[in-house]
Amino acid sequence: MLGPEPVGLGCGACGASFPVVDGISLLVSDPDAWLAEERLAVLCRHDLPGPLLERLVRGGPNPLQRSLRRLWTYHHSRVGPLQDAVQQAISALPGPILELGAGLGAHGRAELTAVDLDWVLLSRNPAQQRILADALAPPFAPGQFAAVVALNLLDSCRDPLGLIDVMAAQLANDGQLLLASPLAYEDHITPISAQLDQAGVEAALSARGFTWTVEVHDWPLRTHPRTVSVHTGLLWRAWRGGSPLRPADV
Numbered sequence: 001m002l003g004p005e006p007v008g009l010g011c012g013a014c015g016a017s018f019p020v021v022d023g024i025s026l027l028v029s030d031p032d033a034w035l036a037e038e039r040l041a042v043l044c045r046h047d048l049p050g051p052l053l054e055r056l057v058r059g060g061p062n063p064l065q066r067s068l069r070r071l072w073t074y075h076h077s078r079v080g081p082l083q084d085a086v087q088q089a090i091s092a093l094p095g096p097i098l099e100l101g102a103g104l105g106a107h108g109r110a111e112l113t114a115v116d117l118d119w120v121l122l123s124r125n126p127a128q129q130r131i132l133a134d135a136l137a138p139p140f141a142p143g144q145f146a147a148v149v150a151l152n153l154l155d156s157c158r159d160p161l162g163l164i165d166v167m168a169a170q171l172a173n174d175g176q177l178l179l180a181s182p183l184a185y186e187d188h189i190t191p192i193s194a195q196l197d198q199a200g201v202e203a204a205l206s207a208r209g210f211t212w213t214v215e216v217h218d219w220p221l222r223t224h225p226r227t228v229s230v231h232t233g234l235l236w237r238a239w240r241g242g243s244p245l246r247p248a249d250v
């Protein structure tokens with residue numbers, strides 16, 4: 001059971017403590033190891049204009065530079081067919097909602113719990129509750145959420161099948177999953193043996209007792225002021241059981 005203490009949250013049972021910074025709880029398994037890598041991002045002022053920040057982090061690669069690149073891309077990629085379909089679907093979801101790999105929260109729905117490992121993105125996410133944690137080991141009791149969402153995380157994580165397991169475990173029995181991905185894996189993030197294609201994702205949903213609908217939408221991503229990559233994204237809505245009426249609810 002976690003309770004308040006000066007650094008943030010403390011566990012009465014094991015004595016571990018977890019910093020809370022600007023309202024974001026750092027609930028990773030080893031907060032000190034995480035901070036050793038990411039302290040530049042955590043301590044970075046929020047009021048610096050983008051071009052100045054970029055200048056400050058110029059030079060050899062560092063975690064803040066990586067995060068600022070992601071921030072630029074997601075900030076400038078809020079509009080498009082997949083983005084529109086997601087916005088519509090997420091606005092209709094019942095709460096409480098858990099969003100894994102939430103990034104910036106570019107869809108705009110704020111009444112949810114957002115989980116991500118990227119401080120720079122999460123600290124700019126408008127979600128009511130923001131937790132810095134591993135989406136593959138989220139710090140919540142199972143079965144608590146009416147909806148679990150993962151947008152473009154499946155092909156950005158080390159274990160896509162594990163992600164589907166986590167989503168199923170966090171969902172209440174009558175809950176809904178919302179899953180989007182272009183399945184554009186990078187081998188250094190997701191080992192080839194773990195990469196699921198569309199049939200693999202759908203077999204995993206079936207094996208866990210889900211029925212689903214799937215839509216295909218273009219997902220434009222601006223990676224540079226003069227470059228837009230367009231992925232073909234898949235958007236699944238899934239629920240347990242076989243009622244054909246369920247998609248009309250969402």
Ligand SMILES: C[S@@+](CC[C@H](N)C(=O)[O-])C[C@H]1O[C@@H](n2cnc3c(N)ncnc32)[C@H](O)[C@@H]1O
Nearest residue numbers: 101102103116117118134135136151152156157
């Ligand atoms: C492609 S971005 C998508 C962000 C956002 N969902 C969107 O669609 O705009 C993938 C996000 O997943 C996060 N991520 C990747 N692996 C993660 C993990 N194991 N736990 C938590 N977040 C993770 C990254 O930090 C990044 O913000």
